Amino acid sequence: MKDEIVKIEKLEDIIDREMERHPHSQPLLQAFRHVILARNRILEGLQLAESEPLVLDDIRFQGGVPVIAQYPLIREDDPWKDIVQAMIPAVQEGFPDLREDLDRLGNALQADDFDLYDxxxxxSEEQQDLLSIWAGTISIAAERIGFILNQASRIxxxxxxxxxxxxxxxxxxxxGYCPICGSFPSLxxxxxKIGERRLHCSRCGHNWRFSRVICPYCEREAQQEMNFFYIEDKPQESAFTCEECQRYLITLNRVSDLNDRDLDVSALGLTHLDIILQEKHFVPMTVTDWNVF
Known part of the structure; x- marks a missing residue:
């Protein structure tokens, strides 16, 4: 319990420092503060049913078939209802406009109106179809239901x-996509010192090494230097851009304080770069709950 408290207190400090670094992102960081803290509290105490040992086909994995396509990361006996119910108050705190809608969602879950595992x-395409059906049933925008379900799946x-x-x-x-869940990186x-590039997955939180001279999305190798967009007075904050696929990836450059960061929090603090790059007609490598405007 003490370790859990220390981790949450450290995360609070990380969010506070990010708000000091990026005052323009304070409203967004403050809204997501409640969501991120609740997600981490649930994660720290989460007990999942014991899974069978991980067995991978190494050849398929090395050929680009991620873990999720070979091993059940999503299971029917996972406590989906409990997790969503636990996240609802935090989302309501951070996003007060969703309060009444999420009350209706909570009531529907309590009545077992929905099978969340379904x-x-x-x-993803089938999920959107199902969200549309649920949205019509309880009169909530599909995107709002999807938002809180994303938090549950992340946990x-x-x-x-x-x-x-x-x-x-x-x-x-x-x-360039995640070896565990198959999603493209958000950061x-x-x-x-080492100068290697590590990619961060916002869907499962995993980080992995990837070449600095290849676009993670289209796998185009740079013929010369890679394209990076910088804010003049903040060289540590940048965005990799690919002219081939017109994608971009927010990038923390030459970072020495990685142990004092949460990469989801860092991404929230750098949404001004998302806005600038999208105005230049680039598209994020992956859509998150905060990077589409």
């Missing part, structure tokens, strides 16, 4: 990713 087991996937990460560390992976970090 949503999580589907592909379960991050829990399993944490258990799996060490087991796959030694395996060969050369793709990249280039270390100060």
């Amino acid at each position: 949503y999580f087991r589907r592909n 379960v996937l991050e829990k399993r990713a944490g258990d799996i990460a060490e087991q796959i560390e030694a395996l060969h992976w050369e793709k 990249a970090v280039i270390g100060e």
